[in-house]
Structure formats: structure tokens, C-alpha cells
Amino acid sequence: MKLPPRIDSGTPVRPDGTRTGRRRDVLAAAAAAVLFAVAAVVGTLIQRTEHSLYVDWAPLYADWLPHLGPGTPAALAVAVAAVVRGPRLAARLPWRGLLAVVWAAAMAWTWSLALVDGWHRGVAERLTTRHEYLRGVGRFHDIGAALRGFTGHILLTQPDHWPAHIAGHPPGAVLTFVGLDRLGPGGGGWAAAFCITVGASAAVAVLVTLRALGRERAARTAAPFLVLAPGAVWAGVSADGYFTAVAAWGLALLTLAATGTVRAPGAVAFGSGLLLGLTAYLSYGLTLMALPAVAVLLVARTARPLPFALAGVAVVAAAFTTAGFRWWEGYSLLVERYYQGVASERPYGYWVWANLAVATVVAGPAGVAGARRMAVAVPGALRRLRRGGAPGAPDGLVVLAAAALLALVVADLSGMSKAETERIWLPFLLWLLPTTALLPAADRRRWLLAQAGIGLLVNHLLLTGW
Numbered sequence: 001m002k003l004p005p006r007i008d009s010g011t012p013v014r015p016d017g018t019r020t021g022r023r024r025d026v027l028a029a030a031a032a033a034v035l036f037a038v039a040a041v042v043g044t045l046i047q048r049t050e051h052s053l054y055v056d057w058a059p060l061y062a063d064w065l066p067h068l069g070p071g072t073p074a075a076l077a078v079a080v081a082a083v084v085r086g087p088r089l090a091a092r093l094p095w096r097g098l099l100a101v102v103w104a105a106a107m108a109w110t111w112s113l114a115l116v117d118g119w120h121r122g123v124a125e126r127l128t129t130r131h132e133y134l135r136g137v138g139r140f141h142d143i144g145a146a147l148r149g150f151t152g153h154i155l156l157t158q159p160d161h162w163p164a165h166i167a168g169h170p171p172g173a174v175l176t177f178v179g180l181d182r183l184g185p186g187g188g189g190w191a192a193a194f195c196i197t198v199g200a201s202a203a204v205a206v207l208v209t210l211r212a213l214g215r216e217r218a219a220r221t222a223a224p225f226l227v228l229a230p231g232a233v234w235a236g237v238s239a240d241g242y243f244t245a246v247a248a249w250g251l252a253l254l255t256l257a258a259t260g261t262v263r264a265p266g267a268v269a270f271g272s273g274l275l276l277g278l279t280a281y282l283s284y285g286l287t288l289m290a291l292p293a294v295a296v297l298l299v300a301r302t303a304r305p306l307p308f309a310l311a312g313v314a315v316v317a318a319a320f321t322t323a324g325f326r327w328w329e330g331y332s333l334l335v336e337r338y339y340q341g342v343a344s345e346r347p348y349g350y351w352v353w354a355n356l357a358v359a360t361v362v363a364g365p366a367g368v369a370g371a372r373r374m375a376v377a378v379p380g381a382l383r384r385l386r387r388g389g390a391p392g393a394p395d396g397l398v399v400l401a402a403a404a405l406l407a408l409v410v411a412d413l414s415g416m417s418k419a420e421t422e423r424i425w426l427p428f429l430l431w432l433l434p435t436t437a438l439l440p441a442a443d444r445r446r447w448l449l450a451q452a453g454i455g456l457l458v459n460h461l462l463l464t465g466w
Contacts, residue, residue, distance in 0.1 A: 036059070040057075042354075046347070063465070064462060066460065071114065079455075086105075087224055099204050106226065110236035113459045140178045143178065148324030168337070170280070171325055177239075195238065202245040228448060229364070230362055231426050247279045248427070257272060257304075280313075295403035299396040351418040358425075
């Protein structure tokens with residue numbers, strides 16, 4: 001009996017060219033919905049009886065508040081345009097034009113979702129609350145002195161301890177907002193505009209990475225899904241959207257260097273190291289981006305960019321260390337601070353699986369279905385990599401997405417991510433969205449509609465926070 005031909009996703013196709021496995025895609029998305037529903041019910045019971053979750057709408061850090069806002073018409077317009085016209089435009093636009101359109105569309109989607117909550121509540125005041133970075137900007141008049149004394153204000157028991165987000169991150173995060181305050185008009189609106197503008201460019205970084213891996217067709221297919229990412233609900237406005245873009249561009253530059261698609265691969269690899277080094281000084285957890293970085297080198301089957309990239313990382317580390325901040329000391333104190341607060345009461349046994357339920361919302365139904373296909377394709381991709389033969393067409397996409405998912409699992413098991421992972425895990429969940437390119441072409445508009453629906457529902461039914 002003749003076997004059916006196989007295509008990019010490694011899934012058999014029928015004689016008429018349509019992919020099989022659609023039912024499993026739907027079942028995967030349905031299972032994710034069930035997981036979230038169970039997490040919501042169990043979380044509500046725990047919160048009502050033990051009051052130990054410290055979230056009002058478990059497992060999301062949000063409040064139930066059905067509402068409309070000035071961003072509602074724009075969000076609906078962007079969603080309709082992306083669903084109806086997005087796939088065709090992504091297939092036909094010149095490459096550089098596609099990158100520009102994706103960046104603009106991702107910004108439009110993020111801005112419109114943020115403005116559903118209004119200008120003040122949804123944008124200008126997001127980064128000015130008592131836990132946020134802008135509350136500490138005034139303490140950096142002398143940056144050198146602030147860095148030398150940074151770790152002395154991490155613990156809650158220490159005088160003038162930092163607000164939660166400053167204490168919970170290396171100083172690279174707050175220094176970004178110090179720089180913005182000095183370069184521009186300052187305030188929450190200026191900081192929010194920066195985070196949304198830079199954060200939306202993460203979608204472009206993913207496209208650049210996929211094309212460098214020889215997957216331009218997959219990049220074009222995934223482009224509308226990157227635009228309508230449900231994660232935009234939390235990227236706008238949070239510093240984690242900015243962190244996501246820095247990490248994504250670090251991987252993109254590393255991929256360009258590793259695949260030899262640039263004229264000066266050594267310089268590009270060094271630039272990649274600078275960005276990846278910076279990510280470690282933006283968020284302690286982003287050291288796990290080393291896993292996707294290794295995946296890039298494995299897929300490209302080269303270690304040539306590694307010395308240059310490590311040199312870039314070393315420059316960033318040396319700069320902060322010389323200035324007086326020791327990363328390892330800061331992390332050790334962060335762990336202590338973490339368990340001085342609500343994390344000491346939040347049950348690990350709940351959040352270790354409820355976090356994954358949250359991740360399915362951020363990635364969206366299409367991200368879940370694509371991840372299912374990615375998981376099926378991983379064994380074959382790894383076998384081809386071990387044998388050293390020519391890799392299959394989707395291997396780069398599959399291995400990179402799998403590495404990002406592995407990094408997320410490590411973060412989850414660490415116990416340092418109890419709740420609020422809808423924003424914390426954005427840099428990892430971003431890389432699940434390209435797996436939507438593995439979904440059947442005939443189904444993509446329906447999956448796009450589901451993605452848009454999740455983002456719109458969450459933003460209009462809940463008041464999200466962090």
C-alpha cells in the first residue's frame with residue numbers, strides 16, 4: 001500500500017492535498033480550554049477558602065470587569081483586517097514591506113487593546129503604580145551610586161527598599177526608564193509608548209529569524225498570527241513587552257550570524273551577544289534564553305558565532321559588574337525577597353500547572369494547536385540533527401519553538417514564577433506562534449479568528465494587571 005506524501009509539518013496529507021490531523025488540533029485547543037477552566041474553578045475555591053493565591057480572577061492576575069473603551073472600535077477593525085486580508089497580504093508583499101506592515105499592525109493591535117481600558121488606566125498609569133519602575137527613577141540622580149547600592153535595597157527588611165518590580169529585576173530594567181526620563185518628556189505615557197513601539201518589533205524579529213533559517217514561507221504564514229497575538233493584552237503596557245523584543249532581536253541576530261546570511265557575521269554575532277547579555281540584566285529569568293540560542297546553533301550546525309556572541313555577553317556583564325552591581329548577589333537576594341512576600345503563601349502545587357493554563361491563553365488556541373504539531377515533529381527533527389544529514393524543511397522552526405517551550409517549563413518548575421506569568425513568560429511564548437505555520441492552510445483564517453477573539457474577550461471582560 002502506498003503511503004500518503006508528507007509535507008512541512010511531518011503530517012500525512014490526503015490525495016487532494018489537505019492535511020490530516022485537524023481533529024487533533026481542535027482537541028488540543030479544547031483540552032487547553034478545559035485546563036484553563038479547571039484552573040479557574042480550583043483557583044477560585046482556593047482563594048475563597050485559603051486566600052493564598054493573591055489574584056482576584058485565578059489563574060489570571062486580573063479583575064472581572066466587563067467594559068468597552070476608546071480602543072474597542074480600533075481593536076475590532078484591526079482584527080477584521082488581519083483575519084480577512086492578513087494571509088493574502090503576508091503572502092504577496094515584498095519582504096521589507098512585509099516587515100514594516102507587521103510592525104505597524106502589531107503596534108496597532110497592542111495600542112488598541114491597551115486603549116480599551118482608556119488612556120489613563122490602560123496606558124499612561126500602567127508604569128506609574130506603586131510597584132512599577134517609574135516610582136524609582138528619581139533615586140537614580142547618581143547612577144553610579146545607585147548601582148553600587150542597588151542590592152542594599154532589594155530586601156523588604158532593608159531601608160528604602162525598592163518597589164517590587166525594581167527589586168525583582170536586575171538594574172538594566174529600571175535604567176532603561178531612567179534613560180527615557182532623561183531623553184524625553186518623561187512620565188507614564190512616554191514610557192508606555194516606548195514599550196509598545198519596541199515590544200511590537202518582536203514580531204519582526206521572529207520573521208527575520210525564520211527567514212534566516214530558510215523558512216520564509218513559514219514566516220509569511222505566521223505573520224498574521226504574530227500580529228494578532230493574544231499576548232499583546234499584556235505586552236501593552238508592560239516592560240515585559242520590551243524585554244521580549246530585546247531577547248527576540250538577540251536570537252534574530254544570532255541566527256543571521258549562524259546561517260551566514262549577513263556580510264559581517266562576527267560583528268552581528270557580537271551584537272547578538274550584547275542584546276542577549278542585556279536580557280540577563282533586564283530579567284533574571286531571561287538567562288533561560290540560552291536554550292533557544294543553543295537551539296539556533298544546533299540547527300545551523302555551527303559554533304562559529306559563539307566566541308563573538310560570548311564576547312558581547314561578557315562586555316555587558318563586565319560593564320554592570322564594574323559599575324558595582326553583581327548579578328549573582330542580586331539574584332540571591334531576589335530569591336529571599338520573593339519569599340518575603342506573597343510567594344511564601346502562594347501554593348506551588350497549584351501554580352505549577354495553573355501557570356501552564358495561563359500560557360495557553362497567552363499563546364491562544366492557534367498557538368496551542370501549532371505547538372501540538374511541533375511536538376509531533378520534534379523526534380524526527382532531532383533524529384535528523386543527530387545524523388548530520390540535511391535537515392527537513394521545518395526543523396529549524398520546530399527545534400527553536402521546542403527549546404523556547406523547554407525554557408518555559410524550566411521556569412515553571414523553578415517555583416520563581418507563581419502567578420503573573422501572562423507577562424513574565426512573553427519572551428518564551430512568542431516563539432510558539434511561528435508553529436501556526438504548521439496548521440492546514442484551509443483552517444488558518446478560522447484559527448486567526450480564534451486568536452483575535454481571545455485577545456478581545458480577555459481585554460473587554462477583565463481588567464488585567466501586574
